[in-house]
Amino acid sequence: MRKKKTPGQIVSELLKLIIALLLTIVCLYPFWHVIMYSFSDSKEAMSGGLFVLPKGFSLESWKMLLKTKQVFIAFGNSIAKTVVGTLISVVISILTAYPLSLPYVKGRKFLQGMIFFTMLFSGGTIPTYILLKDLHMLDTFWAYVIPSAMNVYNMFILRNFFQAIPDSLSESAMLDGANHVQILTRIVLPLSKAALATQVMFYGVNRWNSYMDGVLYVNDSKLQLLQVYLRQIINSIGGKQGIGASAGDLSGASAITEESIKMTVIAMSVIPVLIVYLSLQKYFVKGTMVGSVKG
Amino acid sequence: MKKRSMRLFALLLAAMMTCTACQAPAADTTTAAPGNQETKAPATETTGAAEATEPAPSWTNDDDAEITIMMVQSAVPGADDLVIAELEKRTGTKINMISVAGADYAVKLSSMIGAGNIPDIFEVRDLSDAQKYIDAGILANVEDLLTEVAPNVMEETKDVLYEIPVNDGGVYMVPVMSRSYAMNLNVRTDWLENLGMKMPTNLDEYKEMLRAFTEDDPDKNGEDDTYGLEFILDHVGQYAWVSVFGAYGIPAGKNGSAVTIELEDGTISTWVKHPRFIEAMTYIRSIVDAGYCEPDFVSVPAATSYEALWTGVAGVMEFQCVGPTNNWYPGRYTEDPLPTFDFPIIEGPYGDSGVAAKYVDYSNGFVFSSTCKNLEGAARIANYCMSQEGSELMTYGIEGVMWQWVDEANGKMEYLGEYTDSAVHRAAGGYCHRRLFVPSFHAELRTLNAQTQAGVQEAYDNAIEWAYIPYVSEVYTENGADMDQAIDEMMAELFTTTGDLQEVYDRWIEEWETLGGTEWEAELTEMWKEMNK
Amino acid sequence: MAKVWKYLRRHWMLYAMLIPGLAYIIIFKYIPMYGLSIAFKDYEGIGDIANAQWVGWENFTKLFSKAAFIRSFKNTVIISFAKILFGFPAPIILALFIDSLRKKGLKKLVQTSVILPNFISWVVIYGLMYAILGPSSGVISEILTFFGFEGKIPDLLSSKEYFREVIVGSYIWKSAGIGTIVYLAALTGIDPQLYEAAAIDGAGPWRKTWHISLAGLRTTIIVMLIFRVGEMMHAGFDHIYAISNNAVISVADIIDTYIYRVGLEQGNFSLATAAGFIQSIIGLVMVLITNYVAKKVDPDSGIM
Structure with missing residues (x-):
C-alpha cells in the first residue's frame, strides 16, 4: 500500500515539483544574474536585459577589486570579526537563553522584559560612541565584537528552542545528580543542533554584513572591514554622487562600469555566506533531536 | 508583564538614568580638557611677550602631534597611502587622514563631535553647522595664522573669504574654491x-x-x-x-x-x-x-x-x-x-x-578645531594643498613616481608604471584626497582635454x-x-x-x-x- | 529566608550563567539610553547631551504639526500592516512546503535558493525589478510584444495605485526565504512518531500539516510575531529609499524616510530622536497587546 501511489498523489507530487522549480528560478535567478554580470565585459553587459551566461566573459572587475592589498587586509579583518564575534555571541546567547527557558527560575519574567525592552528602545549613536570612547574601545578590534555581543532577537529564538526540549530529560539527569552546567552541555546542547546552526547562521551573517560599526568606531585602515571597504568603493564610484562628480579618472583609465563593480562586490560578499549556509544545512534535518527524547 | 515586575522595571530604568547622570560630569571633564589647554594658550603667549625678544605665536605648533583630517573621500586608499606620506613630508606634519564615504560622513562627524573627539581639520557641508560649531566654541579663529603661515590660502580666497557669513568676527572657514561644473x-x-x-x-x-x-x-x-x-x-x-x-x-x-x-x-x-x-x-x-x-x-x-x-x-x-x-x-x-x-x-x-551660474559655494569648506595641537602645521597643509603643486599631489599623486607631465602647457599628463592601473593608483592614495582645500584652477580642470575645457568654459560663460x-x-x-x-x-x-x-x-x-x-x-x-x- | 537560601544553593549556576548577558545588556544597552532624553531636549549634536536644554514635548508637537510627518505615519501603518498580513505567513508556508519535499536534492536546492534574495541589496534588486517590469524595455513587455500585444503595459514602478503592492510583493520575495530558517529548525524538533501515529489514524497530508507541524510551530510563530509587531513602525528604510520615486512618494514615504530627510540631512537630532521614540512606544504597545493575547490563548507562549 505504501509503494503504490494513487493518481492523486502523483499529481500532487508533480505539482510540488513544479512549484519548487518555479521558486528556485525566481529566487536563484537574481543572484545568478549578479554573478554572471560580475564575470561579464562591462560594455557588453550594458546592452541590458537579463541573461543566463556572462556577456563577453571578462575577469576585469574581479581583478580590479582583488588587485589591492587592502582588500585582503579587509577580508581578513571581516573573517576575524565574524568568527570571533559569532563565537562570543553564540556562547553568551546560550548562557542567557538557557536559564530563561526554565519556568522555575525566579525573576525570569522581569529579566526577559528588561532584555526585550532594549530591542525597542535604544540610546542612539552618540551615547554609544561616547561609551566606547570611555571604554577605550575605539579603533580596536573589540569595537567589532563587544558592542553587539548579544542580539535580543536571536537570544529569544534560542530560548524558545530550549523551551521545546521536554523537561523530563533534564529532570531525570537532575535526579542522577547532574548540575545545571552538565545538563546544558550534555543534554540540552546536543539536542539543539538545528537551533545552534540557526544561531551561527544569523550571527554570522549579521557580523559579516554589518558595516556601521566599522564606519563609526574604527579609523585605522589596518582594521578596515571588507564591507566598509566595498561600501566606500561603491560610494565613491557609483550612485548619484560618484557619477555626479563626473566619475573621475577611474572611468577615464578603465572601461569597468559602476554596475560591474557593484555586482562583483555583491558576489564577493555573498559567496562566503553561501558556503557557510550550505555547510550548516545538514543540521536542518527533521527528527535529529527526538530519537533520544523518547520516554 | 505583571505589575510588580513593571515597578521593578521602572526602578531599574531610573537607576540607569541616575547612573548616566553621575557619569555625565565625568565625561564632561574629559571633553573639556582640551578646551582648558586652549585657554592656556594665551597664557603662554603673554609669557612669550614678556620675554620680548622672540614673540611666540598665538597658535599651537606642536609638530609631534598628529593632525587628524576628516573629509568625504573621492576614492578608497589602502593602508599604505603614499600621497598622505608625501604630504606629511612636504609640510613637516604628522597626519591621520580619516576619509569617509559621503553617505556616512554626517553620522560619523556628529558622533565624533558629540563625544568631543573633534578632528583637527574637517569638512563642513552646511553653513548652519559651521555657525553651530562656532557658537559652541569648537572652531579656531585662524585669521592671524593663515595671514602669516598660509599666503596661498589668503591669495586664493581673497575675493570670497570675508564674504562667507561665518567669517564675520575672524576666519573660521576656508571655502572650497573650485566651482562645480556648469551643465x-x-x-x-x-x-x-x-x-x-x-x-x-x-x-x-x-x-x-x-x-x-x-x-x-x-x-x-x-x-x-x-x-x-x-x-x-x-x-x-x-x-x-x-x-x-x-x-x-x-x-x-x-x-x-x-x-x-x-x-x-x-x-x-x-x-x-x-x-x-x-x-x-x-x-x-x-x-x-x-x-x-x-x-x-x-x-x-x-x-x-x-x-x-x-x-x-x-x-x-x-x-x-x-x-x-x-x-x-x-x-x-x-x-x-x-x-x-x-x-x-x-x-x-x-x-x-x-x-x-555657478558660484563658489560658501557653505562648503574646511574648518580647524580649537583643540588642534598643531594649528600651524594644519595651516601649512592648507597652504600646500591650495598651491598648484599641492593640487596635483592630492589629485594625481607624486609627480615623477605616479605620473608625469607630457605637455604641461596643454595639461597633458600620463600615469607611470604600475600606476597606469587605476586600482593601484587609488590604493596608493591617488585621487582619494583631491577634495582637500581645492584651489580654483585645480589639477583636474588643468588636465581636461581641449574640447572639454572649452565646453566647461562655455557653460560658465553662458551663465544666467x-x-x-x-x-x-x-x-x-x-x-x-x-x-x-x-x-x-x-x-x-x-x-x-x-x-x-x-x-x-x-x-x-x-x-x-x-x-x-x-x-x-x-x-x-x-x-x-x-x-x- | 531558608527557602531562598535553598533555592539559590540549588540554582546559583543558572544565575551565574546570566551574568555575561545581563552585563552586556546593562552596559551597552541601558547606559547609553540617556540618549533618549534628546527627544525632550534641544540638542544640536555638539557637546554634552546632559547640558542641552529641556524643551518638554516641543519636538513631538512639532512633528505632529507637520503634514508630511502625518502622511509618513499613515503610510508606515498601512505598509507595515500589509507587510505583516501578507508577509508574516509567507515564510511559514514556505517552510512547510520545503519540509514536505521528499527528494533530498530538490529540498536542498529550494532551501538554499530561497535565502539568496536576502543578500542582494535593494538598489540592485530595483535594477532587476526595472529590467523585468519596465514598461518600455522590461522582460514582461518584450514577452507581450512577442506575442503580438500592442500598446503599453502599466508602469507599476511609477503609479500610485500599484506601488504599495509592489512594496509588499518585493518585500515578501526578498525576506520570506531567510525567514524559513527558524521554522525549518523548529520543525526538526517535532517527533516523527507523531506523523506516523497520525498516518495510522488515516490523516491526510493537510491534516498532518495542520495538527502536527503547525501545532509544533505555534510557540515559535508567536515569538516571531511579537518581534515583528515590535518593529511595526519601521517599515523598511533601505527598501523604500531604493525603490521609490517622487511620482509615488506620497503613498510610500514612511517615518524612516521622512526622518532621513529632516533629521540626518539637516542635522536635526532632537526631531529624529523624538520620531524614534514614537516608533518605539507604539512598538511597545503592540508587543504588550500581542503578548497579552498570546498568553490568553496559550499560557505557555509569549515572551514575558
Whole structure:
C-alpha cells in the first residue's frame, strides 16, 4: 500500500515539483544574474536585459577589486570579526537563553522584559560612541565584537528552542545528580543542533554584513572591514554622487562600469555566506533531536 | 508583564538614568580638557611677550602631534597611502587622514563631535553647522595664522573669504574654491551628420532634432532603436532640461531652494516661481508627450539611464561635459566608431540662453578645531594643498613616481608604471584626497582635454545670474526639507499629469507657500536687501 | 529566608550563567539610553547631551504639526500592516512546503535558493525589478510584444495605485526565504512518531500539516510575531529609499524616510530622536497587546 501511489498523489507530487522549480528560478535567478554580470565585459553587459551566461566573459572587475592589498587586509579583518564575534555571541546567547527557558527560575519574567525592552528602545549613536570612547574601545578590534555581543532577537529564538526540549530529560539527569552546567552541555546542547546552526547562521551573517560599526568606531585602515571597504568603493564610484562628480579618472583609465563593480562586490560578499549556509544545512534535518527524547 | 515586575522595571530604568547622570560630569571633564589647554594658550603667549625678544605665536605648533583630517573621500586608499606620506613630508606634519564615504560622513562627524573627539581639520557641508560649531566654541579663529603661515590660502580666497557669513568676527572657514561644473547640452554630432542636420540654435530646431533622433534612424542601422534626450525625473533642474529652462531665462537648480531669483516685485523666491516657468514646462511636456526622450524617465535607475548614452540609444544628454567628452571618453562608449559630441547653446523665444551660474559655494569648506595641537602645521597643509603643486599631489599623486607631465602647457599628463592601473593608483592614495582645500584652477580642470575645457568654459560663460544668498535661513532650517519635497513632488506631477499644468502648479505652489515658502521669501528678501545696500 | 537560601544553593549556576548577558545588556544597552532624553531636549549634536536644554514635548508637537510627518505615519501603518498580513505567513508556508519535499536534492536546492534574495541589496534588486517590469524595455513587455500585444503595459514602478503592492510583493520575495530558517529548525524538533501515529489514524497530508507541524510551530510563530509587531513602525528604510520615486512618494514615504530627510540631512537630532521614540512606544504597545493575547490563548507562549 505504501509503494503504490494513487493518481492523486502523483499529481500532487508533480505539482510540488513544479512549484519548487518555479521558486528556485525566481529566487536563484537574481543572484545568478549578479554573478554572471560580475564575470561579464562591462560594455557588453550594458546592452541590458537579463541573461543566463556572462556577456563577453571578462575577469576585469574581479581583478580590479582583488588587485589591492587592502582588500585582503579587509577580508581578513571581516573573517576575524565574524568568527570571533559569532563565537562570543553564540556562547553568551546560550548562557542567557538557557536559564530563561526554565519556568522555575525566579525573576525570569522581569529579566526577559528588561532584555526585550532594549530591542525597542535604544540610546542612539552618540551615547554609544561616547561609551566606547570611555571604554577605550575605539579603533580596536573589540569595537567589532563587544558592542553587539548579544542580539535580543536571536537570544529569544534560542530560548524558545530550549523551551521545546521536554523537561523530563533534564529532570531525570537532575535526579542522577547532574548540575545545571552538565545538563546544558550534555543534554540540552546536543539536542539543539538545528537551533545552534540557526544561531551561527544569523550571527554570522549579521557580523559579516554589518558595516556601521566599522564606519563609526574604527579609523585605522589596518582594521578596515571588507564591507566598509566595498561600501566606500561603491560610494565613491557609483550612485548619484560618484557619477555626479563626473566619475573621475577611474572611468577615464578603465572601461569597468559602476554596475560591474557593484555586482562583483555583491558576489564577493555573498559567496562566503553561501558556503557557510550550505555547510550548516545538514543540521536542518527533521527528527535529529527526538530519537533520544523518547520516554 | 505583571505589575510588580513593571515597578521593578521602572526602578531599574531610573537607576540607569541616575547612573548616566553621575557619569555625565565625568565625561564632561574629559571633553573639556582640551578646551582648558586652549585657554592656556594665551597664557603662554603673554609669557612669550614678556620675554620680548622672540614673540611666540598665538597658535599651537606642536609638530609631534598628529593632525587628524576628516573629509568625504573621492576614492578608497589602502593602508599604505603614499600621497598622505608625501604630504606629511612636504609640510613637516604628522597626519591621520580619516576619509569617509559621503553617505556616512554626517553620522560619523556628529558622533565624533558629540563625544568631543573633534578632528583637527574637517569638512563642513552646511553653513548652519559651521555657525553651530562656532557658537559652541569648537572652531579656531585662524585669521592671524593663515595671514602669516598660509599666503596661498589668503591669495586664493581673497575675493570670497570675508564674504562667507561665518567669517564675520575672524576666519573660521576656508571655502572650497573650485566651482562645480556648469551643465552642457551634449549632442551627438555624428548622428547630426548622418541625418544631414545642423546643430540646433533655438527651441524649434532643438525639438526637430530630438524628433529626428527618435524617428529618422540617426545611427543608420535600419532599426527603430533610438530616441533623442536621455533624462530621469530625479535630475530635473539639476542636470535635466536646464538648457530649456535657461532658454526661457530660468536658472534651474537641483531643488526648489537651490537657486533663488529676484521676482519682478523684488521678492526673492525659488527659481520655480519664475514667471515663464509654465511656458517652459509646456514646451518640455510637448517633447515628453511626443516620445522624443527616455520613455521610462520616472522609474529608470540612474545607472541604467547613463547607459543609454554610452550604448548609443540616446543622442542627447544634459550633464557637465566632463563626463561625456573626457572621463567617459573613450572607455565607456560601446559603439565603433566612437560617438562624437558638441555642445550647442539653445536660444529661447525671448532671446535668453545658458544655464544657472555657478558660484563658489560658501557653505562648503574646511574648518580647524580649537583643540588642534598643531594649528600651524594644519595651516601649512592648507597652504600646500591650495598651491598648484599641492593640487596635483592630492589629485594625481607624486609627480615623477605616479605620473608625469607630457605637455604641461596643454595639461597633458600620463600615469607611470604600475600606476597606469587605476586600482593601484587609488590604493596608493591617488585621487582619494583631491577634495582637500581645492584651489580654483585645480589639477583636474588643468588636465581636461581641449574640447572639454572649452565646453566647461562655455557653460560658465553662458551663465544666467541669480540671487545667491549665502546666509543661513532660519525658515529653511526649520521647514526646508518639507518645502523642497513639495517642489519635487510638483515636478513629478507636472511631468506625468494628464491634467492642466497650471492647475497642478498653482496647487503645489500654494502648498509650498503654506509649508513656509512665504516666510522664507520674506526672510531672503530682507537678506538680499541687506546684501545690496 | 531558608527557602531562598535553598533555592539559590540549588540554582546559583543558572544565575551565574546570566551574568555575561545581563552585563552586556546593562552596559551597552541601558547606559547609553540617556540618549533618549534628546527627544525632550534641544540638542544640536555638539557637546554634552546632559547640558542641552529641556524643551518638554516641543519636538513631538512639532512633528505632529507637520503634514508630511502625518502622511509618513499613515503610510508606515498601512505598509507595515500589509507587510505583516501578507508577509508574516509567507515564510511559514514556505517552510512547510520545503519540509514536505521528499527528494533530498530538490529540498536542498529550494532551501538554499530561497535565502539568496536576502543578500542582494535593494538598489540592485530595483535594477532587476526595472529590467523585468519596465514598461518600455522590461522582460514582461518584450514577452507581450512577442506575442503580438500592442500598446503599453502599466508602469507599476511609477503609479500610485500599484506601488504599495509592489512594496509588499518585493518585500515578501526578498525576506520570506531567510525567514524559513527558524521554522525549518523548529520543525526538526517535532517527533516523527507523531506523523506516523497520525498516518495510522488515516490523516491526510493537510491534516498532518495542520495538527502536527503547525501545532509544533505555534510557540515559535508567536515569538516571531511579537518581534515583528515590535518593529511595526519601521517599515523598511533601505527598501523604500531604493525603490521609490517622487511620482509615488506620497503613498510610500514612511517615518524612516521622512526622518532621513529632516533629521540626518539637516542635522536635526532632537526631531529624529523624538520620531524614534514614537516608533518605539507604539512598538511597545503592540508587543504588550500581542503578548497579552498570546498568553490568553496559550499560557505557555509569549515572551514575558
